[in-house]
Amino acid sequence: MGKDAARAEWDNPMQFVLACVSYAVGLGNVWRFPYLCQMHGGGGFLIPYLLMLVLLGVPLFYMELAIGQKMRLGSIGAWRAISPYLGGVGLASVVTSMYLCLYYNVINAWSFWYLFHSFQSVLPWAECPVNSNLTGHVEECERATPTQYFFYRETLDISGSIEENGGIHMGQALCLLLAWMIVYLFIVKGVKSTGKVVYFTATFPYLVLIIYLIRGVTLHGAINGVKYMFTPKMEQLANPTTWINAATQIFFSLGLGFGSLIAFASYNQYNNNFEKQAIVVSMVNSSTSIFASIVTFSIYGFKATFNYESCLERVRLLLLNTFDLAEDTISLENVNHWIAELNRTHPEQFASLGGRLETCDLEAELDTAVEGTGLAFIVYSEAIKNMPVSQLWSVLYFIMLLLLGMGSMLGNVIAVITPLSDLKFISRYMSTKTLNGLVCLFCLLLGLGFTTRSGNYWFTMFNDYGATFSLLFIVLIEVITVCYIYGIKRFEKDVEDMLGHRLNWYWKIMLAGVSPILLITLFIFYIVNYIQGGTPTYQAWNKELGKSVVTEYPPYAQAFIGLLLASSVCCIPLTALYTYCKKRNLASGKRERTVSTVSA
Amino acid sequence: MLVRILVLLYLAGAPALAQTLCQPNASNGCRVRISIKTALGNQAYEWNENEMFLFRATMAFAMRRYYKTETYNVDNIIMCNQTLRVSFWFVVTSPENSTMLIPKADVEKAVRMSRHRINNAFLLTDRTLEFLGIHPTLAAPVNPDTPPWLIVFGVVIGAVFAGIIALLVSSLLQKRRKEKGMMEDGQDEEDRQMKGVENDNVLDGIYNRGFTDDDRFTKL
Numbered sequence: 001m002g003k004d005a006a007r008a009e010w011d012n013p014m015q016f017v018l019a020c021v022s023y024a025v026g027l028g029n030v031w032r033f034p035y036l037c038q039m040h041g042g043g044g045f046l047i048p049y050l051l052m053l054v055l056l057g058v059p060l061f062y063m064e065l066a067i068g069q070k071m072r073l074g075s076i077g078a079w080r081a082i083s084p085y086l087g088g089v090g091l092a093s094v095v096t097s098m099y100l101c102l103y104y105n106v107i108n109a110w111s112f113w114y115l116f117h118s119f120q121s122v123l124p125w126a127e128c129p130v131n132s133n134l135t136g137h138v139e140e141c142e143r144a145t146p147t148q149y150f151f152y153r154e155t156l157d158i159s160g161s162i163e164e165n166g167g168i169h170m171g172q173a174l175c176l177l178l179a180w181m182i183v184y185l186f187i188v189k190g191v192k193s194t195g196k197v198v199y200f201t202a203t204f205p206y207l208v209l210i211i212y213l214i215r216g217v218t219l220h221g222a223i224n225g226v227k228y229m230f231t232p233k234m235e236q237l238a239n240p241t242t243w244i245n246a247a248t249q250i251f252f253s254l255g256l257g258f259g260s261l262i263a264f265a266s267y268n269q270y271n272n273n274f275e276k277q278a279i280v281v282s283m284v285n286s287s288t289s290i291f292a293s294i295v296t297f298s299i300y301g302f303k304a305t306f307n308y309e310s311c312l313e314r315v316r317l318l319l320l321n322t323f324d325l326a327e328d329t330i331s332l333e334n335v336n337h338w339i340a341e342l343n344r345t346h347p348e349q350f351a352s353l354g355g356r357l358e359t360c361d362l363e364a365e366l367d368t369a370v371e372g373t374g375l376a377f378i379v380y381s382e383a384i385k386n387m388p389v390s391q392l393w394s395v396l397y398f399i400m401l402l403l404l405g406m407g408s409m410l411g412n413v414i415a416v417i418t419p420l421s422d423l424k425f426i427s428r429y430m431s432t433k434t435l436n437g438l439v440c441l442f443c444l445l446l447g448l449g450f451t452t453r454s455g456n457y458w459f460t461m462f463n464d465y466g467a468t469f470s471l472l473f474i475v476l477i478e479v480i481t482v483c484y485i486y487g488i489k490r491f492e493k494d495v496e497d498m499l500g501h502r503l504n505w506y507w508k509i510m511l512a513g514v515s516p517i518l519l520i521t522l523f524i525f526y527i528v529n530y531i532q533g534g535t536p537t538y539q540a541w542n543k544e545l546g547k548s549v550v551t552e553y554p555p556y557a558q559a560f561i562g563l564l565l566a567s568s569v570c571c572i573p574l575t576a577l578y579t580y581c582k583k584r585n586l587a588s589g590k591r592e593r594t595v596s597t598v599s600a
Numbered sequence: 601m602l603v604r605i606l607v608l609l610y611l612a613g614a615p616a617l618a619q620t621l622c623q624p625n626a627s628n629g630c631r632v633r634i635s636i637k638t639a640l641g642n643q644a645y646e647w648n649e650n651e652m653f654l655f656r657a658t659m660a661f662a663m664r665r666y667y668k669t670e671t672y673n674v675d676n677i678i679m680c681n682q683t684l685r686v687s688f689w690f691v692v693t694s695p696e697n698s699t700m701l702i703p704k705a706d707v708e709k710a711v712r713m714s715r716h717r718i719n720n721a722f723l724l725t726d727r728t729l730e731f732l733g734i735h736p737t738l739a740a741p742v743n744p745d746t747p748p749w750l751i752v753f754g755v756v757i758g759a760v761f762a763g764i765i766a767l768l769v770s771s772l773l774q775k776r777r778k779e780k781g782m783m784e785d786g787q788d789e790e791d792r793q794m795k796g797v798e799n800d801n802v803l804d805g806i807y808n809r810g811f812t813d814d815d816r817f818t819k820l
Contacts, residue, residue, distance in 0.1 A: 112756075116749035116752045117749045119748055119752050120748055129741060130741055135735065136735070171749075178760065181757065181760045181761065185760055185763050185764050188764065188767050321685065324684060325684060325685060326684040326685060327635060327637040327638065327685070327686070328637055433768065
């Protein structure tokens with residue numbers, strides 16, 4: 001309790017709320033939620049999503065804030081205070097956050113790369129570069145699209161598989177250095193500097209989203225995308241994967257289990273009303289997801305319509321050139337009518353067209369659902385290059401991505417630094433500034449591994465396996481610890497002490513009953529899915545074909561995946577064992593001493 | 601009399617001869633495809649005999665320019681097989697011998713050399729005035745000495761570096777000022793945090809909220 005006087009605090013509760021919003025509203029809201037919405041029946045997906053928010057998201061968010069604010073320590077100290085045997089939960093959170101820190105900033109490095117390349121008269125991903133003897137375009141670019149070529153070749157310089165390593169891409173390394181320097185700048189003075197930065201990182205993305213919404217819905221063909229997204233396909237609700245994905249999305253979007261929320265809340269005043277804030281932040285996060293998906297889908301619709309009309313134009317030209325008709329006989333509207341007509345009147349000549357005649361389908365263009373880095377850096381930049389004044393939209397878009405990513409990075413880094421700075425043996429020897437600098441330097445050096453030629457494959461591995469399974473396990477243990485080991489009654493008393501009123505029946509039922517059951521179901525589903533999935537695979541970029549191919553991970557990579565999963569999960573039982581042994585040694589040591597004094 | 605018959609035959613036969621020289625898929629013939637409406641939209645002009653004449657004149661100009669001679673004329677350019685698409689074939693005959701065709705490779709080189717002028721004569725571009733088989737020359741990439749992205753990067757990283765140095769120096773100066781003045785540490789939370797944690801004996805005992813220094817919570 002004596003640490004209260006020394007601990008830094010947020011200047012006002014608003015900074016805390018904005019920090020939580022900035023952390024929770026991240027890249028997942030922009031690139032994962034729209035994809036899930038599209039995959040699981042459009043408007044109908046909102047039903048499981050909002051239900052899971054109420055049943056799982058808000059109670060767990062509330063619980064983490066309560067723990068942080070009560071214990072006023074980072075995750076390691078807080079969990080050790082709750083239950084000495086389960087201090088490993090905090091350690092597991094720190095390990096998982098460390099993995100996240102390592103690879104997440106690479107996304108910010110890519111955003112910087114794209115941002116800096118937007119300051120050119122022609123966007124570099126708009127056209128294929130010419131080859132060395134100026135006769136045509138680079139073949140890899142011809143087979144793929146210019147945006148894919150720019151991402152895979154010029155940004156990543158990706159190799160053919162995870163086994164083929166290469167040198168470090170200097171541009172990427174520089175951008176990663178910049179990203180880590182900015183993170184350091186934001187956290188160098190602890191919550192004092194972070195508190196001021198979150199005013200900007202939490203609010204500016206909304207400004208850009210609104211500008212993009214206005215631009216997006218006024219684009220030609222945007223309405224196709226929005227209609228496609230919101231048309232509910234209710235039969236998807238019967239699919240259990242829909243519910244599982246909704247729960248997982250809520251879970252990861254709120255950033256539960258990393259220890260960031262505990263760290264943020266530990267800098268609160270003791271009587272801060274976190275109950276209202278928990279509800280507010282969760283609602284803001286979910287509505288941002290829905291808002292961002294409207295923007296994403298209007299841009300999707302624009303891109304799909306553009307590609308569809310380009311396809312029609314190519315078919316029209318092909319027909320005109322093959323049958324030597326005058327230019328104004330075929331227009332974009334009656335292309336399909338003419339195809340049928342020409343097939344009827346000139347069947348042999350039509351047959352000679354063979355495979356060159358493409359079928360243009362707007363639905364198929366809209367169906368190409370993409371998520372993750374593919375959506376953000378390939379699909380979006382393809383849409384942007386076709387907008388008028390594309391440099392401006394590109395700069396705005398990547399600044400938004402940067403702010404979203406930086407806001408989440410702040411939470412990740414604070415989740416690692418707060419518990420470390422609480423440990424006595426570290427804080428005795430170095431100041432917070434030095435500790436922050438060392439953590440940033442360490443993550444930068446390890447993160448350089450992701451800037452090598454095969455770095456993107458390792459990035460995907462970390463992204464898919466580094467945090468998903470361990471987090472589920474961590475949060476499950478958290479809920480069970482708080483409700484059953486620490487006791488829901490003691491928790492109630494602590495909350496009453498802080499807030500002044502007792503726990504509502506809603507919180508009690510959710511925390512003690514519904515959330516643990518849902519978490520156990522999610523956990524079992526993950527394990528079953530993983531086992532059933534067979535050998536883990538990844539998408540490798542094949543430069544001859546100009547597309548990604550599904551490849552299996554080599555054995556050492558699979559072992560590394562296992563190591564990733566085990567390293568954070570094992571912290572919990574190992575720490576419990578260690579504490580048990582230490583307590584036993586202490587107890588037996590005391591007994592020996594008492595025996596010796598008696599005998600003496 | 602005989603001479604007149606021969607002259608008549610020649611005059612009758614010349615176009616026929618010209619026709620046999622120009623054929624679709626001839627080894628020395630080039631095919632041209634023109635898309636006026638795509639290029640000009642509402643301001644598209646009609647393709648008629650006059651435009652054909654202009655084309656022949658432009659091609660003769662291109663041949664003159666390539667060979668650096670003034671012997672080529674409109675008659676040396678023979679066109680055939682015009683379609684509604686507006687596409688046609690043409691061949692170039694040598695000015696010395698009207699039955700001999702200029703090889704396709706030379707015609708291509710001549711076209712490449714004067715492509716810009718030919719396009720401009722018709723208000724068209726490489727894409728809308730197509731010489732099938734002659735690819736448009738792609739513009740050489742402009743390679744600046746420093747890539748532009750590096751310049752922007754340099755500016756940003758310089759600003760961030762300056763910011764970090766400024767923050768570190770300012771907190772260092774504050775600490776030094778405090779140590780000199782031995783002031784009440786009510787402003788630098790950082791400092792208090794360090795001191796509080798380093799010297800464990802400072803914070804022994806239970807913290808009584810009744811003696812909170814509320815000034816600490818006011819904004820700096």
